Amino acid sequence: MxxxxxxxxxxxxxxxxxxxxxxxxxxxxxxxxxxxxxxxxxxxxxxxxxxxxxxxxxxxxxxxxxxxxxxxxxxxxxxxxxxxxxxxxxxxxxxxxxxxxxxxxxxxxxxxxxxxxxxxxxxxxxxxxxxxxxxxxxxxxxxxxxxxxxxxxxxxxxxxxxxxxxxxxxxxxxxxxxxxxxxxxxxxxxxxxxxxxxxxxxxxxxxxxxxxxxxxxxxxxxxxxxxxxxxxxxxxxxxxxxxxxxxxxxxxxxxxxxxxxxxxxxxxxxxxxxxxxxxxxxxxxxxxxxxxxxxxxxxxxxxxxxxxxxxxxxxxxxxxxxxxxxxxxxxxxxxxxxxxxxxxxxxxxxxxxxxxxxxxxxxxxEDWISGVGLKDLGDDLKFLIQNNKKARIYIGDEALLVWALPNVFGVNSSHLITLNGYFGGPKSDLEKQVTRGVNSYLVLNREPYLPRDFKARMVRTYPKGPNRSIVLWQLEIR
Incomplete structure (x- = not known):
């Protein structure tokens, strides 16, 4: 050498x-x-x-x-x-x-x-x-x-x-x-x-x-x-x-x-x-x-x-x-x-x-596959869990949410519930997969809009590019 x-x-x-x-x-x-x-x-x-x-x-x-x-x-x-x-x-x-x-x-x-x-x-x-x-x-x-x-x-x-x-x-x-x-x-x-x-x-x-x-x-x-x-x-x-x-x-x-x-x-x-x-x-x-x-x-x-x-x-x-x-x-x-x-x-x-x-x-x-906004979302979810030990957070079935939130951004995985096969958008049986209440939340990224008859209160959006955002919803009792 x-x-x-x-x-x-x-x-x-x-x-x-x-x-x-x-x-x-x-x-x-x-x-x-x-x-x-x-x-x-x-x-x-x-x-x-x-x-x-x-x-x-x-x-x-x-x-x-x-x-x-x-x-x-x-x-x-x-x-x-x-x-x-x-x-x-x-x-x-x-x-x-x-x-x-x-x-x-x-x-x-x-x-x-x-x-x-x-x-x-x-x-x-x-x-x-x-x-x-x-x-x-x-x-x-x-x-x-x-x-x-x-x-x-x-x-x-x-x-x-x-x-x-x-x-x-x-x-x-x-x-x-x-x-x-x-x-x-x-x-x-x-x-x-x-x-x-x-x-x-x-x-x-x-x-x-x-x-x-x-x-x-x-x-x-x-x-x-x-x-x-x-x-x-x-x-x-x-x-x-x-x-x-x-x-x-x-x-x-x-x-x-x-x-x-x-x-x-x-x-x-x-x-x-x-x-x-x-x-x-x-x-x-x-x-x-x-x-x-x-x-x-x-x-x-x-x-x-x-x-x-x-x-x-x-x-x-x-x-x-x-x-x-x-x-x-x-x-x-x-x-x-x-x-x-x-x-x-x-x-x-x-x-x-x-x-x-x-x-x-x-x-x-800018696109849904980008992790822009995840850090702020992770901070908000950690604060939410810290103040509400009963919080249930439903998340879309994608690695940016299922894996990155607990492993990269430190969100307690015991409060995260994956909606298997659901990324967002229209789906008639979403209501059957969630339990509503003041402690229930929903996070969507790929298609952050909800089915037409599914009611939820938008808590915060985490913008990426045009028409792309991560959205945090609260699933209040109807």
Missing amino acids: SKSEKWLIVVLFFIWLVRLPFLNEIPIFGDEANHLMLADQLLSGSVTIKDFVYGGIFPGLIIALSSLRSVFTNHVNPLFIGRAFSFGCTVATAYWLFKIAQKLFNEKTALFSVVAYFLFPITLFHGQLVMLEPLMTLFLVLSLYFCLKLSADLRELVIAGIFLYLATATKLLAIVSLPALLVLPFIIYPKQMVKSLLLMVAMFLVVFVVLYPLVFQSSSHFLTDYLLVGTETFLVNLKLNLWRNCLWIPTYYSWLIIFLLSGVFVIGLKEKSLKIFWLFGWTGTVILLESIVGGRFFYPRHLFPLSVPLALLTGIGFWKLWKLKTFPARIVVTITLVFLGFKAMPYYLNRPDAKLVAEDKHQFY
Whole structure:
């Protein structure tokens, strides 16, 4: 291990440590609550991995979170633990990104690639959430690293296959990088090794298929919801998703980076560099394939795996400029890094002025799946319970209420009653599920309006975005 690599580990740990106090500045997201709730259920034994597989849920992240919860149960806020783990995965990805760039190019390019990785807003925002992408991307870069270490006895090939399995067992989106992984050996090894490399690739696919039957079982719903939707609908979704890429990439990766990459492409043409062409090919296939598999459920976080090839290409661009050893070139690199650093700071600190694309702003701050308002609701419910020991609080059946209120916001769960299968809105038998009285309350989030003939007094609303609020009702006797 070189001296610079040791210093890199120290710096990466510092980046992770300093950010910890800011992790909970973003409201809890509905998918985060669901992942953490499933982890608790797995830990308690109320569900099994088999239930996840047959229910279409990829178990990789859930298993990791369950292991963490077994260590930190009742000691630390579980949302904080989950986000610290996710950002830890992002930081670990940066380290293995360094190792990959070091092996493909040189140490200076590797250092610039790591810097670029942390200057991408998408890395800082989505890389901290208790979502599938950070862990999936870590497994992907580990698989890539061991692809680079292929040896005659194929040990690294088996390890690479295992990490690819783990990546896909965390999220099926990992398959968008599979073409790049399979092409890589032909880029980095001499032509005289093609025959043996074909055997390695064949073995790689065998490992992948042998390890993967359970994930194929859990992804059966994927084809119906995403791909088998009819030719016309498929093409419309693809066109929309490609257009969304054009809108999201400049926001989360910067026009400056795009301009720099155009220069790297020219360098690749001039030098006839297969490695640079491979990175651009990886970038292009990820954009195309994620637009295909995203279907009608395509979100900005699906761009997260794009950070790895773009960071490597950006590192090449910065190093090519820096090694010119001219004052103007180094000034350009320095000013660009400082500018991108200032631009990235709001994302690192989770400040309100961090610019999010419209879809992320809607999901994380305005829609029913956002946790905006839950803290105030939790404070009100704790005050209510403190002053009324007989309080019964009925809540809609969703993780933001069922799991987050007691586990993140400290509401006494003995006073919470879940309305199984009811999220809000019209339902004729709601009256049969509740007991009315001055001690009875109802909290709804997803559809906070009530059935037409159901009478209740509105106590308070907790606004999110347009036409979105959490509502606290009192169920007085009619």
